[in-house]
Amino acid sequence: MNPRRLGRSRVEVTALAFGASGIGNLYTEVGEEAAYETVRAAWQRGIRFFDTAPHYGLGLAERRLGAALREHPRDAYTVSTKVGRRLEPVAHTGGDDLAHGFAVPATHRRVWDFSADGVRRTLEASLERLGLDRVDVVYLHDPDDHAEQAFREGYPALERLRSEGVVGAIGAGMNQTAMLTRFVRDTDVDVVLCAGRHTLLDQSALTDLLPAAREHGRSVVIGGAFNSGLLADPRPGATYDYTRAPAELLDRALRLREAAERHGTTLRAAALAFCAAHPAVASVLVGPRSAAEVHDCADQFAAPVPDSLWRELRGTGLLPPEGEPT
Numbered sequence: 001m002n003p004r005r006l007g008r009s010r011v012e013v014t015a016l017a018f019g020a021s022g023i024g025n026l027y028t029e030v031g032e033e034a035a036y037e038t039v040r041a042a043w044q045r046g047i048r049f050f051d052t053a054p055h056y057g058l059g060l061a062e063r064r065l066g067a068a069l070r071e072h073p074r075d076a077y078t079v080s081t082k083v084g085r086r087l088e089p090v091a092h093t094g095g096d097d098l099a100h101g102f103a104v105p106a107t108h109r110r111v112w113d114f115s116a117d118g119v120r121r122t123l124e125a126s127l128e129r130l131g132l133d134r135v136d137v138v139y140l141h142d143p144d145d146h147a148e149q150a151f152r153e154g155y156p157a158l159e160r161l162r163s164e165g166v167v168g169a170i171g172a173g174m175n176q177t178a179m180l181t182r183f184v185r186d187t188d189v190d191v192v193l194c195a196g197r198h199t200l201l202d203q204s205a206l207t208d209l210l211p212a213a214r215e216h217g218r219s220v221v222i223g224g225a226f227n228s229g230l231l232a233d234p235r236p237g238a239t240y241d242y243t244r245a246p247a248e249l250l251d252r253a254l255r256l257r258e259a260a261e262r263h264g265t266t267l268r269a270a271a272l273a274f275c276a277a278h279p280a281v282a283s284v285l286v287g288p289r290s291a292a293e294v295h296d297c298a299d300q301f302a303a304p305v306p307d308s309l310w311r312e313l314r315g316t317g318l319l320p321p322e323g324e325p326t
Contacts, residue, residue, distance in 0.1 A: 003048075004282050006219040007190035009169040011136045013078050013283045015276060016301050017049035018042040019223060020065045022289030024057025025103040030289050032064070039068035041291035043077075045298040049283055051193070051221075052130075053082035053141055054122060055110065057102045059129050066130035079130070080137035080193075082173055083122040084146070084154065085110040101242065114146050114154035123161070134166065139173035139193055147179060155187055175224070175241070177209040184212045191282065196224030196241055198278070200231055200256055200271050200313075201249060203320060210280045219282035222275040226286075231256070231271040256318055263309040269300040270309060276301070 002015040023035040030038070042050070050069065052061045062081065069077060087108040095106045113122070123138060138158055143150035150172070158170040172183045173193030180192045192213070198205035198220075205220075213220045226232040229239040234253035238245050245253070257267040275284045284301070288294045313319040 004219075006137065006169045006282055007217060009190040011078060011168040011190070013049040013221075014047055015283055016045075016047055016272075016298065017051055017221065017283045017285040018047050018294075019285045019287035020050065020052035020061035021056045022287045022293075023064050024052075024061030026056070026101055026287070026289070027103065029103045034290060035064045036068050037291045038288055038294055039065060041294035042288070043072065045294060047294075047298070048077045049080075050077060051080045051137075051223075051285055052126075053085075054087050054126055054129075055082070055085050055100075055141060057104045058097055058106075058108045058110075059087055059125075060102075060104055062126055062129040066132060070131060074132070074134075078136045079132065080139060081123070081126045081130070081135050082139045082141035083119045083126075083158075084112065084114050084141040084143055084150070086113045086118055086122050087111075087125065112146055114140060114143055114149040116153050116157035116160075119154055119157040119161075123166075136167065137169045137171065137191065138167045139171050139191075141173055142175070143172060144174060144176065144179065151187075155183075155189075159188065171218075173221075173223075177205050177207070181208040181212050184209065184216050184218045189218060191219040191221060193221045193223055193285070195222075195285075196227050198222050198275055198281075199225060199227050200267075200274050200319070201227050201240070201252060206278075206320075210278050213280040218280070220278075220280045221283045221285055222281055223285040223287075225271050225275045225284055226268070232268055234267070252318065255316075256313070259312055259316075259318065260305075260309060263306050263312070265303060265305050265309065266300060268296070269303040270305050272297070272301045273305040 003012045097104050097106045161167050169190035171189040171191040175195045227240050228242045230245045260267045260270045286297045
């Protein structure tokens, strides 16, 4: 899994990372045993970098991930979580959290809070749910509409936590590149998590974020390699960025799959290889919800993808000229 460090920090990660949103009941329920077996399979396949957040299942993902990792030595793996959404209990429970994408009871509400106090309180609650005395990486989570507070209060709070030795690396995680590029250029983050903007269907991170990260010595973790499903299984009804994929993107994904198969590989393998190839990318994050999906992701990540595929994709316009992995 080729361990590598995040930016100038001492935090090491594996090239393939486990994202816990799936075991937090993203879209549909995952049973306790299945969630445990999913994390167990990731460990068996050599994955040692695990990412989670309070947002995922209103804390369920953190609780399940922490319980599954408890049987392993703490120094043997890396954990990242996120701050910016505090979880507050609600007085009258009822209904579910599917409006936010998670099949869990609506026992809490999310409160946007990038204040210094909010960062510390959210991290303390995450540590309690995880059952850990520390996490290795903390991201500001989706500060899109809270830029002023995130830069003025949230980021300095993370800097203090890092200087105190509470966390090893800090950064921000978002579904856009512009603000992440600002973090890379204007702050001393170690890493940023970019979801869905460096894929076979969206190469916008090549314009600003990835060159800036390389120039400033920051690491990038790529999430959303399959754009929430379309690149894993392109078919009518597949999702792209968590909504139904439009017809033109479905057609593009089908053409990408046909090209991959002509060159003796799979669309999933090509999607993961594309994400991993840029020199600024430290790790690629996948979100399996079963042991079988873990094994498939690990197999696809390890599968060779011929250079001839990238040449064809560039030649046909399915990738831009600078889109071939190096």
